[in-house]
Amino acid sequence: MVTIKEVAEKAGVSPSTVSRVISDSPRISEETKERVRKVMKELGYHPNAIARSLVSRTTNTIGIVMPRAADEVFLNPFFPEALRGIAKCTHQEGYCMLITTGNTDEEQLESLKTVVNGGRVDGLILMYSKINDPILKAVKKMHVPFVMIGRPPKKEDLDFVDNDNVEAAFNATEYLIRMGHRRIGLINGSLNLVVSIDRFEGYKRALKKYNIDIDESIITSSEFVQEGGYEGMKKILKSPKPPTAIITTDDLMAFGAIKAAKDMGVKIPQDISIMSFNNIPLSEFATPPLTSVEINAYTLGYEAAKIVIDKLKGRCSETVSKVLKTHIIHRQSIVENR
Known part of the structure; x- marks a missing residue:
């Protein structure tokens, strides 16, 4: 096993200098750091993480x-x-x-x-x-x-x-409105999460801008899981006047919502359009491929x-x-x- 002393000898510095290079001390010049690191690589030296943490009082x-x-x-x-x-x-x-x-x-x-x-x-x-x-x-x-x-x-x-989840939900809702949808449901995440609160706010602001009344019968919230989307869609589709479009605030919930719609004989997007959030990798492989807000996770x-x-x-x-x-x-x- 290569020791710190061997690294120091080959690099022409003291062992304490090698230690300072390992801890990236600002007291050591970049030229010296580069020379010592090159020797460490040549010799295959790997600093002992536990010993280093004891000295620096950090764990990295x-x-x-x-x-x-x-x-x-x-x-x-x-x-x-x-x-x-x-x-x-x-x-x-x-x-x-x-x-x-x-x-x-x-x-x-x-x-x-x-x-x-x-x-x-x-x-x-x-x-x-x-x-x-x-x-x-x-x-x-x-x-x-x-x-x-x-x-x-x-x-x-x-x-x-x-x-900006308020803005993102506003834009998603406004897009559906501009596509001719006036009755838009919402399957939201748990309202003890800030992200759900913000997306609900964006949804409401878009409806208000276009003078569309909020209808609680087509709004639900639950955990960000498929079951939440499934149950939310079932509830909304039982409304006396179901929406023509749905926003789900999470793709996983959207997958559940799509399944619920199919189980109830409702075709997507012919009977009801779906917009979602997160754009996870599976979104494009859904049936149909899912329109989703890219949040850059x-x-x-x-x-x-x-x-x-x-x-x-x-x-x-x-x-x-x-x-x-x-x-x-x-x-x-x-x-x-x-």
Whole structure:
């Protein structure tokens, strides 16, 4: 096994200089860093991560806080896609990921306290934003850098990356209106999530702009799962006057809604058009291919990781609020209503 002393001898520096190069100390010139790193590569030297963390008091690990148990979360392709973006950024920056989960808020909080108080992570990424969230309340007291994927619930001065979900839902609803639809249903996510609240607000603003009354009989909300979309569509189609178009705020829910429509003998898009959100990879393979709002889940994850790592490395000290643009991916689940 190659030692730090051997690296130092070949590079013509002291072992302490090699250690400083490994920790990316600003006291070492870029020329020296480049020379030492070249020798490390030639000799096949790999720094001992545990020893390095003991010296630097860092773990080079980012904790990922999921909204609920992992086996439930990963049923929705949004999370793997966002995690893929996080993994890309953390790998580039020399960090690892550690996922914390729990079946209840209490289990999640206990898991979070274990990794933070045990010094196992340097920073955190919350993969969601929820109203009256005990996890967020606890994290704010932990004095560890963190960033949220989702707008903070009370417009607090916190680091976050998100879409403008009000605008995105407004644009989606307005598009359907311009396609001739005046009666537009909504299958929304849980209203304890900020993303669902914002998309509901955008939907209502578009209806108001075009003087269309809100009809609660064609509006439902549930968890972001296929079953939620299935049950929501069944309820809406039983309305005395069913809509000509539906917005689902998640593609997975849209898949459930499409199945419910088919089970009830309703054809898509001939009888009812469907617009959705997230544009997950399976959307284009739905029957019919699903028109969906692209929210850039991969980039949301990447930018969240970049924000927290920039804070950890001292590259940024200001509060960061990054809002990514959305756009509609047009496919065959919508037709004009003339």
